[in-house]
Amino acid sequence: MDYTMIQEASNYIKNKVATMPELGLVLGSGLGVLAEEINEPVVIPYNEIPHFPESTVSGHKGQLVIGNLEGKTVLAMQGRFHFYEGYTMQQVTFPIRVMKELGINSIIVTNAAGGINESFQPGDLMIITDHINNMGTSPLIGPNDEAMGARFPDMSTAYDKEYINYAIKTAEMLNINVQRGVYVGNTGPAYETPAEVRMLRIWGGDAVGMSTVPEVMVANHAKMRVLGISCISNMAAGILDQPLTHDEVMETTDKVKQDFLQLVKRIIQSLPMN
Numbered sequence: 001m002d003y004t005m006i007q008e009a010s011n012y013i014k015n016k017v018a019t020m021p022e023l024g025l026v027l028g029s030g031l032g033v034l035a036e037e038i039n040e041p042v043v044i045p046y047n048e049i050p051h052f053p054e055s056t057v058s059g060h061k062g063q064l065v066i067g068n069l070e071g072k073t074v075l076a077m078q079g080r081f082h083f084y085e086g087y088t089m090q091q092v093t094f095p096i097r098v099m100k101e102l103g104i105n106s107i108i109v110t111n112a113a114g115g116i117n118e119s120f121q122p123g124d125l126m127i128i129t130d131h132i133n134n135m136g137t138s139p140l141i142g143p144n145d146e147a148m149g150a151r152f153p154d155m156s157t158a159y160d161k162e163y164i165n166y167a168i169k170t171a172e173m174l175n176i177n178v179q180r181g182v183y184v185g186n187t188g189p190a191y192e193t194p195a196e197v198r199m200l201r202i203w204g205g206d207a208v209g210m211s212t213v214p215e216v217m218v219a220n221h222a223k224m225r226v227l228g229i230s231c232i233s234n235m236a237a238g239i240l241d242q243p244l245t246h247d248e249v250m251e252t253t254d255k256v257k258q259d260f261l262q263l264v265k266r267i268i269q270s271l272p273m274n
């Protein structure tokens with residue numbers, strides 16, 4: 001993923017918008033509705049943008065929506081690229097590089113995830129406090145361009161502390177119950193076995209999903225500030241006596257949509273930017 005490709009994608013987007021976005025939103029499975037709230041949207045399908053891969057999973061639209069949301073100019077990814085779709089880690093994280101090139105220094109990353117922590121319930125929202133990369137690889141492997149970030153980037157505050165506290169305060173203010181916890185990123189596409197879920201719990205995981213970790217690693221490499229929010233769409237395998245289905249994931253995200261929308265919109269209103 002060389003710098004020219006990032007610039008070409010970024011220039012294509014720049015030429016389509018009047019105001020430069022300041023905040024990036026990565027919208028996970030079933031959570032793309034947030035993009036529908038954006039005012040005077042400029043919509044750019046991924047397949048129009050130079051070097052952008054195309055999104056394939058159902059529940060993901062595959063387009064950028066840029067415009068005003070709660071007083072901020074945002075760039076939303078309605079659908080993301082997953083490693084399990086067969087994209088390289090560089091392709092999965094390409095949009096984050098493009099966001100940085102556009103001048104975006106803060107992102108909100110969302111996903112649907114299985115609850116590992118037994119005090120969670122399907123439908124809970126979880127503010128991500130940290131993550132475990134269990135994907136067996138990293139988007140930062142390969143030659144390092146020092147202009148983009150450090151060879152050995154610090155990950156000790158991968159999720160911005162001020163953003164975490166602010167998100168929790170905002171949820172309290174709105175009377176929306178939120179959990180907080182550690183997100184484990186697996187490759188998927190199979191859901192976990194019960195034994196794997198027990199292992200992930202011992203490791204300190206609270207929720208497990210198939211995304212987010214690569215994007216957050218690249219965002220940290222690029223010195224961007226990150227807020228992460230998981231929608232607990234189901235309890236992870238083996239916790240309840242029932243099989244896991246993508247339909248359940250979509251149904252639950254559909255149910256918490258209203259809380260999710262209300263929370264994220266209010267967060268966007270006064271998220272500290274720099």
Ligand code: HPA
Nearest residue numbers: 112113114208209210236
């Ligand atoms: N496991 C992994 N990814 C997921 C899950 C899960 O239980 N639910 C939604 N995404």
